[in-house]
Structure formats: C-alpha cells, structure tokens
Amino acid sequence: MEDWRHCTMWLISCNVLPANHRVTADTAQVFDLAQTLRDGVLLCQLLNNLRPHTINLKEINLRPQMSQFLCLKNIRTFLTSCFEVFGMKKKDLFECFDLFDVRNFGKQAEVDVRSCCLSEIKQTEEKYTETLESIEKYFLNPLRKFFSAAEIDKVFVNIPELVKVHKSLMVDVQDSILNKNALNLYQIFISYKERLLIYGMYCSQVEIAIAVLDLICKEKEDVRVKLEECSKRANNGKFTLRDLLVVPMQRVLKYHLLLQELVKHTHDAADKSNLKIALDAMKDLAQFVNEVKRDNETLREIDQYQRSIENLNQPLISYGRPKGDGEWCYGFYVTHQQGHAGFEFFFKTRELKKKWLDQFEMAISNIRPEKANHNTHHFMMHTFERITSCSCCHLLLRGIFNQGYLCLKCGLGAHKECLGRLDICGKTDSAKPKLKENTPPPDPGLPRMVVIRDYAGVPCPQCGPPLSIHAGDVIELMFADLHSSWWQGKILATSKIGFFPSPMERYQAEVELLDRENGTYLVRHRRKECTEYAISIKFNDKVKHIKILTKDGCFYIAEGRLFRTVLDLVEYYKQHSLKEGFRSLDTTLQVPYRELSNGNVPKAITRSGSVPLGGCSFVPPSSSPFWLVGVAVARHDFCSRDTRELSLLQGDTIRIYTKMSNGWWKGEIDGRMGWFPSTYVEEEE
Missing domain, CATH: 3.30.505.10 (SH2 domain)
Known part of the structure; x- marks a missing residue:
C-alpha cells in the first residue's frame, strides 16, 4: 500500500475522515488527499482528537473557502501546536506553502534508528529532569510553609537528591550524544549506577508518600487549595502533585529498556559490547530497586502481623520472610528427638504439607549453606547495612535484609550461589584442617515430585519399562521433556527406575x-x-x-x-x-x-x-500451562532461596514461559520449573 493511503487509513481511524470519503476510492490519487487537507481545518481537528483541547477551535477558521490568508493561518496553527504541544522538531515539519500549493508532498526522509534511540535517551532525560525540578520549584519549596518538616520528608522523600543527580546526569548525557557521538555513553550509565541507588529508598516509600498527601489534603482545606495553585503554576493544572510523585519510579525502571533498544540497533562490535555492560548495570539497578521495594512492603506486612498477635515478645522479623497461607484443614505435630518442646502445624491439604516440609529444608539450606566453609571461609547469612556488591560476581546484594552472606573471618560478602567460587579466605584459621583438593562436589540433587494418583503400568510406554507408582510416592525426575507423553523417574523408597505418564x-x-x-x-x-x-x-x-x-x-x-x-x-x-x-x-x-x-x-x-x-x-x-516465550543462557550461577525459585548454573539453557515487569522470569531446565532473576541470564535472539 502506498504511503499516502496509509495516511488516509490513519486519518479515518482517528475519526478525522469518514470511512466512505472520496479519498478511499480506487480511483483516488495523492492529490485528492492533499486537496482535502489543504485548508488546515482537518489537521487542527486531528490534533484535538489525539489530545483534547490542544487547539481552541475559536482560533481557527472552520470555513476558509480556500482563502490563502485563512488557510495559511490554520496550517500555521497546526504546525505551531505540533512543535509546542507534541514536541516535534521544526526540521521534521513541512512548510505552510508546501501544503497550500501542493508541493513537496512526499514522506519525510527516514532517520537512522540508532540516532532515534540516542535522541530518545537525551530528550526523555531532559524532560524528566525538568519534571523533577518543577516538583522542587513549584511544590516542595512553596509547601514548606504549609507542611511540617516531618510531612515534607514523608511526601517528597528524597526528591532534592534526585534533582541533584539528574541535573548532573542530563549534562553528561547531552555532552556525550551531542559532542562525542555517544562513544562514552556506556561509561556514564556505569558510573551513575551507584548514585542512582537512592531510588531504592524513593520507590519503597512513594506509596506511603501518596497516602500521607491524600490524608493532609482531606484534613486541611488550605493545603488542598495551595496544591491546586501550585499545579496551575507548574503545568497549567494538567498534572497534580499526586500524579508527578509516581514519575521517578517509572523513570528508573525504564533505563534498561532504553539501553536495550540502543544495543539492538548498534552494529559496531566494540560499541555493542560496551553498551551491554551498561545495560547489565541498569538491569541490576532495576532489580535492586524492585527488591528493596518488595522488602519494605514485607517489613510493613510483618509489622502488621506483630501488632495483631497479643503477648508476642519475639520480633517476627528474625524469622525471615513470611509465607502466608489460608484456611487450614490438616494438622500434624513435629516433636523434638531429645524431648524438647514440639510444634503443631496446620495446612489446607496434604500437598501443602509436603510443600512446607520442602520450605523448611530450603530454610535450613539458606541458614547453613553447603558452601559456607568453602576454602576455609566461614559465611553466615547477614543483613548488610550499606549497599554491597558480591565479592565474586560483583552484582548487587539485593534487598534490605538478609541480602547475602558475610565471611566472619575476612569480611567478604557474597550471594549464596557464589560461595563455592571464592578464593581462599584472607584470614585463614591455621588450626582448622584444609579441604582436600580433589574432593568431588556433592550431588546437587534432582527435582522431585509427589505422586497424587496410582499408575499400574497401563497404558504401557513405548520408550522403556513402565514405573508402577502409588499416591504418596516421592519420585526423583531423571528425564522430563515438557512435550513428551512420558517422563522417566526413580522412586526414592525402592530405587526402581522407569517411565510414567507426564x-x-x-x-x-x-x-x-x-x-x-x-x-x-x-x-x-x-x-x-x-x-x-x-x-x-x-x-x-x-x-x-x-x-x-x-x-x-x-x-x-x-x-x-x-x-x-x-x-x-x-x-x-x-x-x-x-x-x-x-x-x-x-x-x-x-x-x-x-x-x-x-x-x-x-x-x-x-x-x-x-x-x-x-x-x-x-x-x-x-500443574501449569506451558507457553514458550523465549530461550536464555545463564551467565551467572543463581541459588534459589525457596522452592518457587529456579537454581541456575552458568551455561544452563533455560526455556522461558513468563516474564514479569519486576525483573523475575519463570522458566524450565530439564523438567525443573521456577522463578529466576532476568539479570542472571542472556536471552537468545
């Protein structure tokens, strides 16, 4: 389809032209479309359809009757709005007489896609910095007379610090793109990663900030009036302070998307490699911000539990992250072998009982990881007060409590999955025996399943001997293809091996x-x-x-x-x-x-x-639908923290079934299914 016909169809979809307009006829030509738009009336109506009240219709002449003066006035109004309201560049717009005289009525020259990506990074950073400055100038400063110091801190969190960081970042980005052909752009994002970590605090408190703002407006009429006045000064009343407070959270989670698009359209091998490093840094930042936000929400949830239980002296935070459940129907006792106090547990189903036992096993693994004493280290789960990076993979230890493990001897911090990859401890206790060099690594274990119904061997599998199973048996998977009708496994109790229905x-x-x-x-x-x-x-x-x-x-x-x-x-x-x-x-x-x-x-x-x-x-x-959305290769080891997560080893090929906006993906490796952080893998194209 010709370009001008694409334009015609778009104008119809925007309710500017009727579906049966003469320009849709088979005999119509591009000149017919030019004649239709020539007086500028429909173009002005188009902008109002795209964004209501962009143009005051009283300022244009709806019946110019091809008067040159009136038609050009309408066209100029359209072009001015494109520039001022929609942010289009003048070099991308046509001249008034080009349309009125029906000349140069062709498509604008295409721009290099990579240049568009760079332009978007620069322009959006400029616009965002302008938004932050307007929050500080038109809201924060005027409201100091109406808010207490505590209310200012709660509502605006750390906006002044964000303004300072982004004014500097904007200048560096502009200089890189305009003067250095963006050759050092990757270095800018890598160097600013540490300074942008303050978003963890902002994003975790923005919901509270909005709630406090709503409460103040409800209780204080003068504050509500002042906020409306501030909004009119800032942006003619288009956006309230409540609207603007969510913008920083949206922005920080967009950097890796902008860089991802730039990497996609960068063809120079060296530039592409450098930009991938910056992309990893921004992905790591987004993951960190999401984890800090989630941990703060978890702490508030734990606090609610703490206050709802009477006479509870122990701090619930010391028990880790809550694993909430619903109504219980099944119960059992766990007694201590030495006669100490036992515990009573309640569950909805027998399957949940098995899941919780697995969770206990995972919790023990988290508290006493297998590689805790590797190379004479002595690692313990630890809450790092300062933002810390792993001493092995150099990625951030995410969250705000129990983020990773600290060696009590040499002080190194690491992820659980990185414990076995660190060099010999810098402060080795000579009294302790050294590990044998050729000791084979322990078997990490294969995924296991609980049988929920009997299978006696019929129908018989064509790929091998059947495995007779009964409800309650625990099977260790040996081979599991999602698209195969039969899986191979071993009954742990009897060590029998065979195939059963998938x-x-x-x-x-x-x-x-x-x-x-x-x-x-x-x-x-x-x-x-x-x-x-x-x-x-x-x-x-x-x-x-x-x-x-x-x-x-x-x-x-x-x-x-x-x-x-x-x-x-x-x-x-x-x-x-x-x-x-x-x-x-x-x-x-x-x-x-x-x-x-x-x-x-x-x-x-x-x-x-x-x-x-x-x-x-x-x-x-x-247990779940299988819809493949991609394939990725693990770039780093990742050790799951609970049974919902999927452990990764470097080089693993992962089939991806779900992608969440918070940076966690769901995938499968050799029949094992679970969630993993996207920053640990590289998706294949």
Missing part, C-alpha cells in the same frame, strides 16, 4: 491436538479435580473439551446414558455421535491421540479399575 492439561491438550486430523481425541484428568476426567477432541479444525460427569459411581456426558467405567463410555462414543449430549458436536471418537501413524494402537491394553487404557489415550493433568 502431566497434561486443557491448554497442552489443545496444542497437541491442533496438528492432528479431525476426530482425534484424548482422555485426561481435569486440572482442578484429580478424580474427574475430560475428553478433548478435534472437531471442525477446533479443539473441544467435554467434562465427564459422575453419578452413583457411574460416568456420563448425557444424563440418560450411564457407564460403569470411562473405558465403557469411550467405547460407546466410538460408535455413537457425541451430539447425544452436545447438539453442535456431531462426531464420534475416531482416532486415539496415541495411535501410531500407521494406524496401529500401542500394546498392553488391559483393564485396571476405571482408568482408561491405550485406545482411550489417557493423559494426566499438568
């Missing part, structure tokens, strides 16, 4: 069936209820799902026809249409999902209670 749910069933022929079906456990079944079938090129209901120990999809087993139900609907229960589903169960391509059905079709067999294509449920 998890599958509604979404994965759709993915598996979409590439199959119509009539292909499978029977699966429902995700929410492990004792209930569902049929997934491809019909008319779409995947449909049918819940199998139960009544008096029988199974059915239409109330008038009950079956003793799921197998009987499937066998019946192989011969009879499903429209008995669903009018729009006029098909039979034709091709089992696990039927081989040559039409043969796998062997070992035997009966085991009500469990469907080979011809039924039984597939169990999954």
